[in-house]
Amino acid sequence: MSEITPDLVRHLGVLARIQLNDDEVSRLTGQLDAIVDNIAKVSEVATDDIVATSHPIPLSNVFRPDVVGETLTHEQVLQNAPDAADGRFRVTAILGEEQ
Incomplete structure (x- = not known):
């Protein structure tokens, strides 16, 4: 007897928020049933x-070791920033209107 039924496939579709036609x-009932049968066969052996x-x-x-190398100073990092404040990059708020 088949473990996968059309009702189960419809239920799985609802859980996955996938709208499925008849x-x-x-088609999925047969495919999923074949998958479950094959998994059962593998489990037997x-x-x-x-x-x-x-x-x-x-x-x-294959990764190289993580070694700290030469880094930029705080001043070097901010020297080309269009706007900086309190030692940080200053950017315009993008979430201000929604808050």
Whole structure:
């Protein structure tokens, strides 16, 4: 007996806020049922003595070390700012009207 029914697909559509017509419900019912059946088949052969993997080959971090380099002074940062106040960039308010 099928686990996925058209009513369940409609309910999932409502939860996902996706409007589905009857043709889409019919098509998705079959597709989702096939997915659930395939997951069940995989679950049947999965055993506790097989280590779970997320990738077929070992991965290593390829990022360089995070080393602090030469930085700008406060004055250098603000020297080309169109407007600054109290050691910070000064910009126009964009949320003022909505608050």
